[in-house]
Amino acid sequence: MASTGVLHRRPGLRAGLLLAPPMLWLGVAYLGALAALFVTAFWGQNSFTGEVQRTWTLRNFHDLLTIGVYRTVTLRTIGIAALVTVVDAVIAFPVAFFMAKVASRRTQGILVVAVLMPLWASYLVKAYAWRGMLGTGGLVSWVARPFGLDTPGYGLTAVILTLAYLWLPFMILPIYAGLERLPGSLLEASADLGARNGTTLRRVVLPTVFPAIVAGSIFTFSLTLGDYIAVRIVGGANQMLGNVVYDNVGAANNLPFAAAMATVPVVVMLAYLAAVRRTGALDNL
Amino acid sequence: MTLSRGLRTGLLAFTVLALLLVYTPLALVVLNSFNTDKSFGWPPSGLTLEWWTAAAHSDGARAALLVSVEVALLATALSLVLGTMAALALQRHRFFGRNSVSLLIILPIALPGIVTGIALNNAFRTVLGLELGFLTIVVAHATFCIVTVFNNVQARLRRLGGNLEEASMDLGAGTFTTFRLVTFPLLRSALLAGGLLAFALSFDEIIVTTFTAGARQQTLPLWIFNNLFRPNQAPVVNVVAAVLIVASIIPIWLAQRLSGSQNEGLTGAR
Numbered sequence: 001m002a003s004t005g006v007l008h009r010r011p012g013l014r015a016g017l018l019l020a021p022p023m024l025w026l027g028v029a030y031l032g033a034l035a036a037l038f039v040t041a042f043w044g045q046n047s048f049t050g051e052v053q054r055t056w057t058l059r060n061f062h063d064l065l066t067i068g069v070y071r072t073v074t075l076r077t078i079g080i081a082a083l084v085t086v087v088d089a090v091i092a093f094p095v096a097f098f099m100a101k102v103a104s105r106r107t108q109g110i111l112v113v114a115v116l117m118p119l120w121a122s123y124l125v126k127a128y129a130w131r132g133m134l135g136t137g138g139l140v141s142w143v144a145r146p147f148g149l150d151t152p153g154y155g156l157t158a159v160i161l162t163l164a165y166l167w168l169p170f171m172i173l174p175i176y177a178g179l180e181r182l183p184g185s186l187l188e189a190s191a192d193l194g195a196r197n198g199t200t201l202r203r204v205v206l207p208t209v210f211p212a213i214v215a216g217s218i219f220t221f222s223l224t225l226g227d228y229i230a231v232r233i234v235g236g237a238n239q240m241l242g243n244v245v246y247d248n249v250g251a252a253n254n255l256p257f258a259a260a261m262a263t264v265p266v267v268v269m270l271a272y273l274a275a276v277r278r279t280g281a282l283d284n285l
Numbered sequence: 286m287t288l289s290r291g292l293r294t295g296l297l298a299f300t301v302l303a304l305l306l307v308y309t310p311l312a313l314v315v316l317n318s319f320n321t322d323k324s325f326g327w328p329p330s331g332l333t334l335e336w337w338t339a340a341a342h343s344d345g346a347r348a349a350l351l352v353s354v355e356v357a358l359l360a361t362a363l364s365l366v367l368g369t370m371a372a373l374a375l376q377r378h379r380f381f382g383r384n385s386v387s388l389l390i391i392l393p394i395a396l397p398g399i400v401t402g403i404a405l406n407n408a409f410r411t412v413l414g415l416e417l418g419f420l421t422i423v424v425a426h427a428t429f430c431i432v433t434v435f436n437n438v439q440a441r442l443r444r445l446g447g448n449l450e451e452a453s454m455d456l457g458a459g460t461f462t463t464f465r466l467v468t469f470p471l472l473r474s475a476l477l478a479g480g481l482l483a484f485a486l487s488f489d490e491i492i493v494t495t496f497t498a499g500a501r502q503q504t505l506p507l508w509i510f511n512n513l514f515r516p517n518q519a520p521v522v523n524v525v526a527a528v529l530i531v532a533s534i535i536p537i538w539l540a541q542r543l544s545g546s547q548n549e550g551l552t553g554a555r
Binding site: 007011012014015018019021022023025026027029030031032033034036037040052091094095097098099101102111113114115116117118120121122123124125126128129130131132133137138139142165168197218222223225226227228229233241242245246249255258259262265266269273 | 288292293296297299300303304306307308309310311313314317327328366367368370371373374375377378380386389390392393394395396397398399400401403404405406407408411412427428431459460485489491492495496505506509510513522523526529530533534536537540
């Protein structure tokens with residue numbers, strides 16, 4: 001058992017050995033792949049042969065910022081991500097509050113399962129289900145007709161609805177966990193000190209669950225920024241960032257431009273993560 | 286904060302409504318798998334078992350299911366090993382750059398899937414000169430599955446503390462004996478929960494898969510997506526979707542039985 005003795009006496013060596021394989025995988029291979037992608041974004045492409053030219057150029061980023069279509073697509077995607085996040089937060093908060101502070105212990109367990117279950121159902125299946133519901137003659141138009149309304153059809157509204165639906169559990173669960181940790185005595189104390197419900201909500205509940213809401217928003221934001229599937233299923237002819245990247249990898253075969261475009265969601269996400277790091281949101285994931 | 290009766294009822298009604306909204310699309314898919322109408326209008330025109338028979342004989346769906354299960358099993362196995370190692374290193378040792386390591390583990394799920402997808406696609410093809418195929422899917426999936434195992438194991442280690450391991454060492458057990466007889470048994474249910482999440486994550490993934498799968502390998506999500514817009518295949522796709530919905534009850538039931546506690550985070554973090 002000589003080797004185990006060595007490992008016991010030298011914790012540094014043990015940590016190093018434990019850490020080496022995952023770090024080789026993520027730190028070297030994965031980060032390396034991301035770095036290589038980023039480098040590719042600064043390369044050009046021969047417009048005749050479509051070959052990647054390994055010469056440094058800022059042309060891709062220049063195109064990305066100056067060509068109107070790409071700016072529109074970028075802003076549209078960020079706008080959709082923001083709207084989806086807001087819709088989810090507005091729906092998730094009351095549900096999470098009911099689960100954590102009103103429901104009995106037993107109901108709580110059932111509700112957690114009820115919220116979690118759809119997460120295990122396939123992403124595609126859910127997007128597909130909305131395609132059926134939003135189509136002409138689907139359930140949405142059937143429900144809306146008595147009110148003199150109709151289905152929004154396939155388009156941006158459908159994309160926002162579908163994505164908000166898809167990511168809702170990712171918002172409910174962190175907020176629920178955050179509210180669970182908030183002691184009931186704090187709410188009572190606030191009431192005893194004369195605060196109305198609105199004041200307690202604003203000054204006690206929201207500040208404490210804010211990191212949890214931010215944690216949920218990391219999911220909703222990141223997942224929306226990279227999505228190109230839902231928009232193809234329910235978005236009609238609309239495009240999001242993901243579609244531009246996808247088309248440039250596939251049909252247009254312009255990897256450098258796709259890489260440049262793909263840095264947009266990364267930069268947005270990194271900025272977002274850096275901004276929320278201090279709130280402690282990352283421990284709520 | 287005192288919750289009046291009205292407020293409680295209001296919150297209850299809102300929650301019920303939200304859950305109704307969540308389950309309606311899923312229920313509709315299951316119902317539509319029996320719908321005689323191929324375009325799935327509402328209300329259904331009649332009920333039939335025809336699509337279920339057709340789906341049972343669909344070779345494409347069956348082959349894709351097999352690929353999906355194989356990929357998910359291998360990716361889960363890899364992420365169990367790597368995630369546990371990383372969690373042990375981070376929870377039991379203090380070193381420089383410790384926070385960056387945990388950020389690095391979260392990165393593959395924090396970044397949009399399309400970024401991970403084309404980064405790996407580019408690395409496999411142009412940097413490493415590999416042909417895309419079964420193995421590249423497994424590697425890609427393992428990359429974003431590590432975090433679920435890591436988070437579950439780390440949360441468990443944090444709760445356990447190091448006393449039992451120290452006692453084992455003091456009694457003369459070596460590093461490996463301690464792991465085998467003390468640490469591993471204590472981690473078992475956390476590993477199962479993390480592994481289950483990893484399996485589900487891999488089984489359902491489509492974006493990264495699109496960029497890392499070869500032309501011949503089709504996972505079930507890829508098969509569904511490729512057949513989604515074919516009118517003839519729509520009822521069969523719908524049956525597969527219904528099966529997936531019903532099958533998703535199994536892992537959630539298992540996970541609930543395993544974890545017992547309900548307030549672990551989505552990826553198992555606390």
